[in-house]
Amino acid sequence: MKCDEEMFAKLYESVFPDLYRYALCILGHPQDAEDAVSEAVTAAYVNIRKLRKREAFKSWIFTILANVCRKRLRAEARERKKAEGSERECVPFEEMDHAAVLDVRRAFAVLTDEEQEIIGLSVFGGYSSREIGRMLDQSxxxxxxxxxxxxxxxxxxLR
Structure with a gap:
């Protein structure tokens, strides 16, 4: 697909809030989410010629972001294993002042990585089961x- 900087910026602007919410939900920390979105956008911009249809941009960039988030979670898990035995500090998020938000985050954290990805793509990305299935190569x-x-x-x- 031919795409100039202005067109890419417009496409990105239309999906940024959903990308950020998805990354925040998966990674759990605002700075990590911002970094992941930035990395995904950079990769998308570099590879924009591989996108065949403009209409597929949202799905395509979400797939890139999902891969970036998975990579970061795997790296974090490896780091945790290395640091096993040392105590890990948990710093509460400033925006988590409401008990219900914290409860939902805790419930979300119980899900497997794949379940988090499916819920994130469904809820934050607004994708249908068919679209998510295509992204994850599942029915x-x-x-x-x-x-x-x-x-x-x-x-x-949550009960």
Whole structure:
């Protein structure tokens, strides 16, 4: 796809809030989310010629962001394993002053990485089961089933 800087900026501007919310939900920290979105946008800009249809931009950039988030979570898990035995400090987020928000984050944290990705793409990205299935190379029935189980897990945690 031919794309100049102005067109890319317009496409990006239309999806930025969803990208940031998704990354924040997956990574749990505002600076990490900003870094992940920045990395994904840079990769998208460099590879924009690989995008065939302008209409697929949102799905395409979300897939890039999901991969960036997965990579960061794996790296964080490796670091945690290295630091095993040393105590890890938890700093509360400034914006988490409401108990319900904290409860939802805790329930979300209980989900597996794949469940978090499915819920994040569904809730924050607004993608259908079919679209998520294509992104994750799974059937839409599998996605619906996993989304339903993940939401039930969260519901149990929130009771």
């Amino acid at each position: 839409d029935n599998t996605i619906r089933s996993r989304r339903s189980r993940a939401l039930k897990k969260m519901e149990v945690m």
